[in-house]
Amino acid sequence: MHTLEKKVLHVLQNSQSATIEEICIKAEIGADQVRRALEWLKEKNYVEISQQKIFEIAIGDEGRKAVAEGLPERKILATLVERKIASLQDLARLSGLDEGVFSGALGAARALGWIEMKKEADKTLVLLKSIPPPTDDEKLLSKLSRKPVLLESLTAEEKKVLTTLSKRPNFIQLKTIQIQTLKLTDAGAKVPVEVRIENEIDVLTSGIVVSGKWKEASFRPLNVEEQAPAIFPGKKHPLQNFIDEVREIFVSMGFEEIEGALVQSSFWNFDALFTPQDHPSREMQDTFYLAGEQSRNPASPPILQSVSNAHINGGGTGSKGWGYKWKLEEAERTVLRTHTTCTTVRYLADTKPEEARVFSVGRVFRNEKVSYKHIVEFHQVEGIVVGKNVTLRDIMGLLGKFYQKLGFQKTKFWPTYFPYTEPSLQSMVYFDNLDKWLELGGMGIFRPEVTLPLGVKNPVLAWGLGLERLVMLRYNMEDIREIYGNNLNWLRGASLRR
């Protein structure tokens, strides 16, 4: 009989029946070693193994969110606390809930008697009735959020609450756990077992090495075939890995990388790009302005003069301009850059190159309502080529090569519109695995109204594209927020293969 068998039998003979975990502790060996020994003992008919199922209740992603942010019906209540009464539409909007979630939550809040609804004219009004203490639902969720529990440990009331909670998608996770119970057969009980602590080395220590004790002892065999406990390497974030891939490609194509500030004046973010001061993209709806900040003298007086002239009447660029009254105060408003283009444009103004190949990768900001499709910060890569003879066909060729280096063989180009390039194109890239063409980036030649006021005489090819979408496609993600979610399980497991 193998030593492991002896150890397991010894435990069982003293306790009649036990779980694997119990044997591990008493026999002081690993779970896999116990399992292995049991297989052998079963074959010899010394042991019977019986299976038993138990259930473990854990909190789901939505449930965890509800603990952190409150249940949807709590959110409705919170919205109502300030105003006591609101129309159905206002409430839906202010609560920030999705339509489906909102109507469910409204029903729940009403059933609980927290709110009352009444019709007035053509509107439905919702009134706050009471602000209740935590409900049973909330109590159970908060209990589960601390740690998973076994179903059998719940009280009858808690089980009822669990039934209603599990109707909400992703609130509750039910895990089935198989437990094996072991029992000795009559034969097993009678087998004489002698667990002799032989002169066996368990852990090889420096003491044993130095003293030479090992010469008289044997080594306890280890289960070298069992799975090792997981350890995790230090690693780049998958988004950074992709950014670095993009940087490598542009550098390999002869581009120089530049850096720029995230906080910019409207002048560099918009005016220098010939975006009229009343353009919708400049509104607070879309753009983050810094409260109470103003960027005084955003550029040198000659640049301010020539850029504003381009807006007012074309300023000698051959354009009619926008024909409006340009205001310095508007150009001085401080923004979080909405695109990396301000970095390339500042580079043009600073160096006035006749020839250049430059790119930058960085964060940009948009005042969006956060959802699975939108986040407020994301990354763009942006590049320019300046040269006397650069052409629209060149930019198609450059971008085609870039996509090829990223692994996309088929690219086509469609005309489109951007305020600061003319002609403007968008690139359509074919994704083999999706069997689909997807729109990836925009490009064009900077309008003369952009380049001439900055003192750049030669044409400037420019392009830009967002990176998160490609990261999502690479990792089969459907929710853009996951990229910034920093779920360690995902980060530890995500392959950095390019």
Add this chain to the structure above:
Amino acid sequence: MLKGQVSKKKLEETIPYLGLDLEEVTEDYLRIEYNPNRPDFATDYGIAKALNSFLELQTAWKDYNVSKGKIIVKVDKSVQSIRPFIVAAVARNIKLDDESIRQIIALQEDLHNGIGRMRKKVSIGIHNLDVLKPPLEYLAVEPTFLFVPLNETKSMSMQDILTSTSTGREYAHLVNQFSKYPLLRDSAGGVLSFPPIINGELTRLSSSTKNLFIDITATDLKTAENALAVVATTLSDAGALIESVKVPYPDQSLITPDLSARQEAVDVEYANRLLGLQLTKEEMVKSLRKARLQSKADSNKIVAKVPGYRIDIIHPVDLVEEIALGYGIFRMELSFPASKAVGKYNPLQVELSRVRETAMGLGMLEVVNFSLVGEDLLKNAGIDAQLIRVDKSKSAEHEVLKPSMLPTILLTLSKNIHEEYPQKIFEIGKVFIKKEGVIIEEYRVAGAVSHSSANFTEIHSYLSALVRQAFGVQILTKAAEMPPFIEGRTAEIVYNGKRCGSIGEVHPEVLQNLGMRNPIAAFEMKLSSFVSS
């Protein structure tokens, strides 16, 4: 509307090359999205016109004639300081059905939202001409003035319209600051509209309406004229006869609409150079014809007649794009520009990459967080700094620029309490600090270890190794007190005699705020101290 048979497949292939986005293809329809520079694409008439030219189904030019009309809109000086401009046109003999009404309204809405800047700059009213009793008058009246607004049955005061109709509430901010409101009415007192808010019920369109009156009020005359050109051209394409309207102002008199074409010239060599093509003048003229622009060669230039509705053409480069479109973007071969340029990484990014690699070598996992965070998060982490806020964020989790990396590092760990320990993470990113009125963006590295016995000594080892390996220098730690760390287990990081960061064991109160059980030891350090950028 197409002057020839075109298969659906051909349409699907062609439409994107007109600069239009094909959003949806079904058995019965194609859903098309157009760009804001081309409001003339808001209706099927505009798109059919472009396709007819592009596919050479209709090459004859249509002149947009305006016959002289008799209607007068008198402009009172009372509107001068409120909404000073109005232009107008008449469209006769139009056949409307529900679909064409829907399209005309879509065009109107598009102009409102685009060049009209949400009606602030330009707003458009389209009325049933036959119920009007000219001459008309555009003037400012008291807010108590009563009329029946569109979709209402009773008369309401203008001020009630602003507070109790949904359109009124949406646009009230455009007139609220004035003591009088603009009004367009006829000689019998019938109200056409209360611009830029709402039309009168009197002039409502129906499928039996045959003759239209269009008014456009504005704060900018040129934009109003542009919008009118787009509307009148579309109605003409829909089969209407356009008639002019006389608009006498106190100081001038206008006759609108003006649908005459203007001339714009582009240099042949300039166009070829930008596009990378060698087109002859004839080929350019042909390309422009396919882009529905009539043109002729004149020595080394091409001179195009640009119709009034092409408000997007303001520079010769816009004609270059039209040449490319007419020529066909799909016909242009890709080329790769020759260059002697040698690629180069940004030196600062090179330094950051080295820090990143060193941290990775120490077994730390990189995380990425947002720069805009919620104020609560900073509070929970005990961070007390002068905050830089954004205006009107749509989300409470993104309201302030973070002054420190630690709050989001702690947030990351708090979101992962169910993942295996030990957890070792780092992040490289920017923080934002206001110093003497100037906002400074600073690159920092932060790192943390968390497990049941994470402690100061351990994180100190990580930090020292990181700095030694990445920069080849030694840092010192000097006892200090600062959140979110435990008193007596906190130090400032000092390099070259200057403070450049903090390190310590995170205070249990902060851990509890974040719902965490395992200790965390962490550091944050600015990188500019080691990097000359």
